[in-house]
Amino acid sequence: MKMSHVDDAGRARMVDVGEKPDTQRAATARGRVVMQPDTLALIQAGGVPKGDVLAVAHVAGVMAAKRTHELIPMCHPLLLTHIHVAFEPRPPAAEGELAAVEITATVRCSGRTGVEMEALTAVAVAGLTIYDMCKAVDRGMRLEAVRLVRKSGGKSGEWVGE
Amino acid sequence: MKMSHVDDAGRARMVDVGEKPDTQRAATARGRVVMQPDTLALIQAGGVPKGDVLAVAHVAGVMAAKRTHELIPMCHPLLLTHIHVAFEPRPPAAEGELAAVEITATVRCSGRTGVEMEALTAVAVAGLTIYDMCKAVDRGMRLEAVRLVRKSGGKSGEWVGE
Amino acid sequence: MKMSHVDDAGRARMVDVGEKPDTQRAATARGRVVMQPDTLALIQAGGVPKGDVLAVAHVAGVMAAKRTHELIPMCHPLLLTHIHVAFEPRPPAAEGELAAVEITATVRCSGRTGVEMEALTAVAVAGLTIYDMCKAVDRGMRLEAVRLVRKSGGKSGEWVGE
Amino acid sequence: MKMSHVDDAGRARMVDVGEKPDTQRAATARGRVVMQPDTLALIQAGGVPKGDVLAVAHVAGVMAAKRTHELIPMCHPLLLTHIHVAFEPRPPAAEGELAAVEITATVRCSGRTGVEMEALTAVAVAGLTIYDMCKAVDRGMRLEAVRLVRKSGGKSGEWVGE
Amino acid sequence: MKMSHVDDAGRARMVDVGEKPDTQRAATARGRVVMQPDTLALIQAGGVPKGDVLAVAHVAGVMAAKRTHELIPMCHPLLLTHIHVAFEPRPPAAEGELAAVEITATVRCSGRTGVEMEALTAVAVAGLTIYDMCKAVDRGMRLEAVRLVRKSGGKSGEWVGE
Amino acid sequence: MKMSHVDDAGRARMVDVGEKPDTQRAATARGRVVMQPDTLALIQAGGVPKGDVLAVAHVAGVMAAKRTHELIPMCHPLLLTHIHVAFEPRPPAAEGELAAVEITATVRCSGRTGVEMEALTAVAVAGLTIYDMCKAVDRGMRLEAVRLVRKSGGKSGEWVGE
Numbered sequence: 001m002k003m004s005h006v007d008d009a010g011r012a013r014m015v016d017v018g019e020k021p022d023t024q025r026a027a028t029a030r031g032r033v034v035m036q037p038d039t040l041a042l043i044q045a046g047g048v049p050k051g052d053v054l055a056v057a058h059v060a061g062v063m064a065a066k067r068t069h070e071l072i073p074m075c076h077p078l079l080l081t082h083i084h085v086a087f088e089p090r091p092p093a094a095e096g097e098l099a100a101v102e103i104t105a106t107v108r109c110s111g112r113t114g115v116e117m118e119a120l121t122a123v124a125v126a127g128l129t130i131y132d133m134c135k136a137v138d139r140g141m142r143l144e145a146v147r148l149v150r151k152s153g154g155k156s157g158e159w160v161g162e
Numbered sequence: 163m164k165m166s167h168v169d170d171a172g173r174a175r176m177v178d179v180g181e182k183p184d185t186q187r188a189a190t191a192r193g194r195v196v197m198q199p200d201t202l203a204l205i206q207a208g209g210v211p212k213g214d215v216l217a218v219a220h221v222a223g224v225m226a227a228k229r230t231h232e233l234i235p236m237c238h239p240l241l242l243t244h245i246h247v248a249f250e251p252r253p254p255a256a257e258g259e260l261a262a263v264e265i266t267a268t269v270r271c272s273g274r275t276g277v278e279m280e281a282l283t284a285v286a287v288a289g290l291t292i293y294d295m296c297k298a299v300d301r302g303m304r305l306e307a308v309r310l311v312r313k314s315g316g317k318s319g320e321w322v323g324e
Numbered sequence: 325m326k327m328s329h330v331d332d333a334g335r336a337r338m339v340d341v342g343e344k345p346d347t348q349r350a351a352t353a354r355g356r357v358v359m360q361p362d363t364l365a366l367i368q369a370g371g372v373p374k375g376d377v378l379a380v381a382h383v384a385g386v387m388a389a390k391r392t393h394e395l396i397p398m399c400h401p402l403l404l405t406h407i408h409v410a411f412e413p414r415p416p417a418a419e420g421e422l423a424a425v426e427i428t429a430t431v432r433c434s435g436r437t438g439v440e441m442e443a444l445t446a447v448a449v450a451g452l453t454i455y456d457m458c459k460a461v462d463r464g465m466r467l468e469a470v471r472l473v474r475k476s477g478g479k480s481g482e483w484v485g486e
Numbered sequence: 487m488k489m490s491h492v493d494d495a496g497r498a499r500m501v502d503v504g505e506k507p508d509t510q511r512a513a514t515a516r517g518r519v520v521m522q523p524d525t526l527a528l529i530q531a532g533g534v535p536k537g538d539v540l541a542v543a544h545v546a547g548v549m550a551a552k553r554t555h556e557l558i559p560m561c562h563p564l565l566l567t568h569i570h571v572a573f574e575p576r577p578p579a580a581e582g583e584l585a586a587v588e589i590t591a592t593v594r595c596s597g598r599t600g601v602e603m604e605a606l607t608a609v610a611v612a613g614l615t616i617y618d619m620c621k622a623v624d625r626g627m628r629l630e631a632v633r634l635v636r637k638s639g640g641k642s643g644e645w646v647g648e
Numbered sequence: 649m650k651m652s653h654v655d656d657a658g659r660a661r662m663v664d665v666g667e668k669p670d671t672q673r674a675a676t677a678r679g680r681v682v683m684q685p686d687t688l689a690l691i692q693a694g695g696v697p698k699g700d701v702l703a704v705a706h707v708a709g710v711m712a713a714k715r716t717h718e719l720i721p722m723c724h725p726l727l728l729t730h731i732h733v734a735f736e737p738r739p740p741a742a743e744g745e746l747a748a749v750e751i752t753a754t755v756r757c758s759g760r761t762g763v764e765m766e767a768l769t770a771v772a773v774a775g776l777t778i779y780d781m782c783k784a785v786d787r788g789m790r791l792e793a794v795r796l797v798r799k800s801g802g803k804s805g806e807w808v809g810e
Numbered sequence: 811m812k813m814s815h816v817d818d819a820g821r822a823r824m825v826d827v828g829e830k831p832d833t834q835r836a837a838t839a840r841g842r843v844v845m846q847p848d849t850l851a852l853i854q855a856g857g858v859p860k861g862d863v864l865a866v867a868h869v870a871g872v873m874a875a876k877r878t879h880e881l882i883p884m885c886h887p888l889l890l891t892h893i894h895v896a897f898e899p900r901p902p903a904a905e906g907e908l909a910a911v912e913i914t915a916t917v918r919c920s921g922r923t924g925v926e927m928e929a930l931t932a933v934a935v936a937g938l939t940i941y942d943m944c945k946a947v948d949r950g951m952r953l954e955a956v957r958l959v960r961k962s963g964g965k966s967g968e969w970v971g972e
Contacts, residue, residue, distance in 0.1 A: 012537025012619070014224055016244035018186060018270050024828060031629070051498025055703040056559050059883045062824055063711070064557055066879055066887055069228055071550055071557075071611050072618045073221045073542050077228055077241055079887050081922060082826035108828050112243060116625075117618050124610045124629065125557050132558045132603050133498070135634075139602075140647055143517070143610065143632035148625060161626055174375025174457070176872055178892035180834060180918050193467070213336025217541040218397050225549070226395055231876055233388055233395075233449050234456045235380050235869045239876055239889050274891060278463075279456050286448045286467065287395050294396045294441050295336070301440075301472060302485055305355070305448065308467035310459075323464055338548055340568035342510060342594050348666060376865065383721045383869040386662055390717055390725055393552055397545045401552055401565050403725050405760060406664035432666050436567060500710055502730035504672060504756050555714055559707045563714055563727055598729060660861025660943070679953070699822025704883050712881055719874055719881075719935050720942045721866050764949075765942050772934045772953065773881050780882045780927050781822070783958075787926075788971055791841070791934065791956035796949060809950055 014074045020112040025153035027107055029119035031146035032100040033130045037092050039138040040099035043130075044089060053133040054087045054101070061085035061126030065107055068121040075117050082108040085122055100144075103127055116148050176236045182274040187315035189269055191281035193308035194262040195292045199254050201300040202261035205292075206251060215295040216249045216263070223247035223288030227269055230283040237279050244270040247284055262306075265289055278310050338398045344436040349477035351431055353443035355470035356424040357454045361416050363462040364423035367454075368413060377457040378411045378425070385409035385450030389431055392445040399441050406432040409446055424468075427451055440472050500560045506598040511639035513593055515605035517632035518586040519616045523578050525624040526585035529616075530575060539619040540573045540587070547571035547612030551593055554607040561603050568594040571608055586630075589613055602634050662722045668760040673801035675755055677767035679794035680748040681778045685740050687786040688747035691778075692737060701781040702735045702749070709733035709774030713755055716769040723765050730756040733770055748792075751775055764796050824884045830922040835963035837917055839929035841956035842910040843940045847902050849948040850909035853940075854899060863943040864897045864911070871895035871936030875917055878931040885927050892918040895932055910954075913937055926958050 043053045065083045069075040083105070090100040105122035107115040127143040134141065151159045205215045227245045231237040245267070252262040267284035269277040289305040296303060313321045367377045389407045393399040407429070414424040429446035431439040451467040458465060475483045529539045551569045555561040569591070576586040591608035593601040613629040620627065637645045691701045713731045717723040731753070738748040753770035755763040775791040782789065799807045853863045875893045879885040893915070900910040915932035917925040937953040944951065961969045 012220065012224070012539075012542045014242075014245040015536065016270065018243035018272060050501065050560055052703060053498075055700065056498045056707055058822065059704055059707040060557065060559050062822070063880070063883050067557070070225070071546065071553070072615050073225050073546050074536055074615075075618060076243065077239075077887075079241065079889065079921070080824075081828035081886065083824040108826065110828060111241070116621060117614065120614055120617060120629075124614060124632075127632075128603065128606055128610060129558050129560075131606060132561060135602060139634060139637075139645055141633070143606075144630055146610075146613075146629035146632075147627070148621075151625075159625055174377075174380045174868065174872070176890075176893040177374065178918065180891035180920060212339065212398055214541060215336075217538060218336045218545055221542055221545040222395065222397050229395070232873070233384065233391070234453050235384050235873050236374055236453075237456060238891065239887075241889065273889070278459060279452065282452055282455060282467075286452060286470075289470075290441065290444055290448060291396050291398075293444060294399060297440060297472075301475075301483055303471070305444075305470035306468055308448075308451075308470075309465070310463060313463075321463055336544065336548070338566075338569040340594065342567035342596060379862065379865040380869055382660065383866055386660070387718070387721050387873070394549070397549050400567065401563075401725075403565065403727065403759070404662075405666035405724065407662040432664065434666060435565070498706065498710070500728075500731040502756065504729035504758060556711070559711050562729065563725075565727065597727070660863075660866045663860065698825065698884055701822075704822045708881065708883050715881070719870065719877070720939050721870050722860055722939075723942060764945060765938065768938055768941060768953075772938060772956075775956075776927065776930055776934060777882050777884075779930060780885060783926060787958060787961075787969055789957070791930075792954055794934075794937075794953035794956075795951070796945075799949075807949055 012074055017076060017112040022110050022112055023153045025109050025111055025115050027114060027116045027119040027151040028104065028149050029123045030104050030149045031123040031127055032102045032144050033127045033141055034098050034100045034144050035141045036138050037099040039134050040089055042137060048134055050133045053130055056133060057126040057129040058085050060129040061105055061122040064125035065118045065122040068118045071121060072117050076113050078109045078111045078115060080107055080109045080118060083122065085126055101130055114151055114154055116151055120146060120148065174236055179238060179274040184272050184274060185315045187271050187273055187277050189276060189278045189281040189313040190266065190311050191285045192266050192311050193285040193289055194264045194306050195289045195303055196260050196262045196306050197303045198300050199261040201296050202251055204299060210296055212295045215292055218295060219288045219291040220247050222291040223267055223284040226287035227280045227284040230280045233283060234279050238275050240271045240273045240277060242269055242271045242280060245284060247288055263292055276313055276316050278313055282308060336398055341400060341436040346434050346436060347477045349433050349435055349439050351438060351440040351443040351475040352428065352473050353447045354428045354473045355447040355451055356426045356468050357451045357465055358422050358424045358468050359465045360462050361423040363458050364413055366461060372458055374457045377454055380457060381450040381453040382409050384453040385429055385446040388449035389442045389446040392442045395445060396441050400437050402433045402435045402439060404431055404433045404442060407446065409450055425454055438475055438478050440475055444470060498560055503562060503598040508596050508598060509639045511595050511597055511601050513600060513602045513605040513637040514590065514635050515609045516590050516635045517609040517613055518588045518630050519613045519627055520584050520586045520630050521627045522624050523585040525620050526575055528623060534620055536619045539616055542619060543612045543615040544571050546615040547591055547608040550611035551604045551608040554604045557607060558603050562599050564595045564597045564601060566593055566595045566604060569608065571612055587616055600637055600640050602637055606632060606634065660722055665724060665760040670758050670760055671801045673757050673759055673763050675762060675764040675767040675799040676752065676797050677771045678752045678797045679771040679775055680750045680792050681775045681789055682746050682748045682792050683789045684786050685747040687782050688737055690785060696782055698781045701778055704781060705774045705777040706733050708777040709753055709770040712773035713766045713770040716766045719769060720765050724761050726757045726759045726763060728755055728757045728766060731770060733774055749778055762799055762802050764799055768794060768796065822884055827886060827922040832920050832922060833963045835919050835921055835925050837924060837926045837929040837961040838914065838959050839933045840914050840959050841933040841937055842912045842954050843937045843951055844908050844910045844954050845951045846948050847909040849944050850899055852947060858944055860943045863940055866943060867936040867939040868895050870939040871915055871932040874935035875928045875932040878928045881931060882927050886923050888919045888921045888925060890917055890919045890928060893932065895936055911940055924961055924964050926961055930956060
């Protein structure tokens with residue numbers, strides 16, 4: 001029933017963090033772009049026609065982290081003090097399996113709310129950039145397992161995922 | 163005389179707030195989109211072809227508040243800690259009168275300058291979004307009475323308008 | 325009932341304009357910032373401490389028109405070919421009445437959808453900028469009567485409002 | 487050896503599409519946010535404290551599609567003519583398994599290059615928004631299987647994935 | 649006299665290009681960052697602590713070209729079809745002289761107005777990025793000779809500078 | 811060798827400033843747009859067809875400073891507390907020489923990292939805007955000598971250039 005939208009019930013809100021103290025916050029997120037082994041080989045050899053894939057994906061991830069609050073509607077703006085994005089090649093574990101590039105992003109700030117979304121956004125946009133740079137040779141790539149692996153700071157303190 | 167632009171007289175400035183202390187700031191703005199009674203009925207019934215008008219207008223208002231300093235040239239960037247946008251239907255007071263949706267936005271931050279512009283921008287963009295979502299059925303809608311109704315914090319302290 | 329959100333009913337959509345032909349589109353919107361007579365006098369005399377109010381509001385309106393599709397969620401991106409923003413002072417009609425600055429924005433493009441939202445956004449952001457530049461001297465200003473006054477082009481052709 | 491960066495080899499490029507004809511382009515991407523069954527139940531019941539999760543995720547996905555060329559460095563700007571984002575709940579297939587929300591985004595434009603990245607970006611940002619809205623109750627959610635499922639238009643014509 | 653701002657005289661305008669035909673446009677701009685010979689050596693050796701200077705500057709230049717109309721108030725939005733940014737090291741011509749990195753950006757589009765500003769913006773932002781990456785080791789760097797060197801397309805046709 | 815991109819060596823980083831204390835930071839940058847003497851005369855007379863050149867360049871410079879971290883990949887977001895952009899005409903020193911407009915930008919903030927890039931960005935974008943506004947009459951203009959002239963605050967303290 002649409003009338004429910006007219007009162008306040010169910011309306012999204014940007015949570016009030018004004019009473020929370022500034023603390024050191026950190027979050028690490030991870031994900032991977034799964035691809036043909038030949039595609040990984042091409043990335044590693046610098047042979048992708050569009051250019052140096054990981055150098056571009058790296059810059060894209062860092063810049064996206066800074067724009068997280070423009071993309072995710074209920075995210076607070078934050079003064080990020082550190083962003084780090086790294087890539088690791090994952091050759092296929094066995095013949096016939098797929099390869100991957102593993103992406104890890106760590107973000108830190110001193111603020112009133114966590115930086116999980118910033119780390120996740122950096123991973124997702126770095127991954128999409130890898131897709132964009134390589135799509136002419138491998139349209140079937142997938143972005144998989146984008147997840148938080150660690151956070152610290154704030155009332156909920158340390159959290160570690162897989 | 164254009165030479166006046168070459169010296170400093172009359173040039174706009176982004177006021178220096180570096181010496182002001184960080185205080186808790188809040189501002190509430192209000193405005194309304196005036197429309198045909200049938201348009202309001204359609205919004206309330208969820209019958210607007212473009213979709214759930216107020217859900218979209220709500221997100222638009224929250225996101226616009228975060229971008230105020232990109233839109234209003236002399237506005238300072240601020241770390242907003244809370245944004246709340248709410249809508250109230252205003253059926254026509256009497257036969258032959260117009261209906262309206264009243265929009266109220268409250269913004270808070272801890273900073274050196276007030277958040278009036280953020281609250282006003284949230285109201286204006288939420289209102290324009292209502293226009294956009296309904297314009298196929300009611301091109302004569304108007305955004306009226308966008309105004310500050312309350313602010314607190316900072317040297318000038320509490321201010322209450324109508 | 326929230327389940328309605330899970331199917332497609334009621335979900336907002338960015339209307340498909342892919343089949344529409346490119347035509348010359350134009351739209352004019354208007355609105356006004358209502359203020360104390362002294363505030364208008366100060367604007368006209370160039371005495372507002374923050375600087376040349378209308379020069380800044382003008383640039384803000386033009387730049388905001390170009391960002392309309394970033395602000396209004398279901399708006400299409402468009403290649404605007406022309407943006408014009410103009411201001412007219414409205415001294416009080418009689419003693420004891422308020423003054424105003426009338427804002428008129430005209431936008432044109434060649435495209436598949438109209439530019440009403442771009443013209444309305446230019447008016448609203450120019451008006452908010454006037455508020456920002458003058459708020460230290462007149463916190464009670466209001467943005468009133470933001471409306472479409474004329475559009476042309478597209479299937480619906482010419483439309484003229486008040 | 488860093489000197490390779492100083493000549494042109496290996497430098498990324500935004501491919502020249504100036505000679506390609508304008509054709510109707512479409513792309514559909516898909517992905518899913520994997521979550522605890524209770525989290526899905528909460529989303530469906532409208533009980534997530536931050537608000538109506540899918541309404542917000544929907545708007546976020548649409549708006550992100552329009553900003554793809556700002557996020558993905560070598561993407562061309564495009565005049566999108568249609569964006570559609572839809573969600574389907576996936577209750578756990580068996581006891582002890584996880585639930586998911588499946589996200590599908592379709593984007594169309596008339597242009598010189600495809601809209602795969604726009605569809606993928608809409609899915610990723612809608613998925614991250616679901617994470618953000620629900621992270622207080624389920625920090626272990628994952629964004630999985632973000633992939634292109636169909637594209638049409640352009641020289642390479644129709645492509646269908648899984 | 650400020651009254652001149654209230655009428656139309658002197659107000660900036662975004663020129664109406666609606667009547668111009670779409671033609672192939674290209675522009676090349678150039679500039680250089682002048683620096684200590686040791687700074688250039690460090691860039692070439694990949695020894696700058698902040699990372700691979702030219703890879704980052706390259707991406708920054710490409711991305712900035714796409715945002716030119718957001719930065720330069722009276723610039724029209726354009727659908728760029730190609731952006732290319734290249735760097736050339738300029739070792740000192742003689743002992744005691746400064747070194748430089750020469751930046752060249754070429755931009756193309758099919759549109760109603762030229763792409764000079766996009767090429768110039770790419771050069772300027774790439775140059776500022778070089779400054780940012782190296783400023784910890786050489787704060788005295790300068791961005792010099794940012795200029796248009798060639799344009800083609802449009803009514804004014806080919807133009808070649810130095 | 812491209813493998814170097816897969817490990818961490820050479821990857822750009824956004825330096826971690828989380829341990830640095832908040833201090834008052836200021837930076838002043840300067841640059842000039844070199845032009846035909848007739849072009850300067852036209853700017854000063856308000857005779858440039860596109861409008862009041864310096865009023866528009868001024869707003870562009872202020873707004874660009876606020877977006878520096880979106881343009882320069884490894885720049886931290888900062889809460890600028892003050893931005894000032896000023897212009898001085900430089901008539902030709904002798905017959906046959908060129909004229910210029912000198913641009914000076916000062917930026918302040920309280921934060922953990924300096925505001926050099928914000929001041930330099932304001933100068934560059936103000937200069938590019940002058941080019942844009944006047945390019946119809948003088949395509950050979952150049953942006954020259956964009957440089958830091960003074961900074962204060964932070965561990966490195968006061969720095970004064972030429």
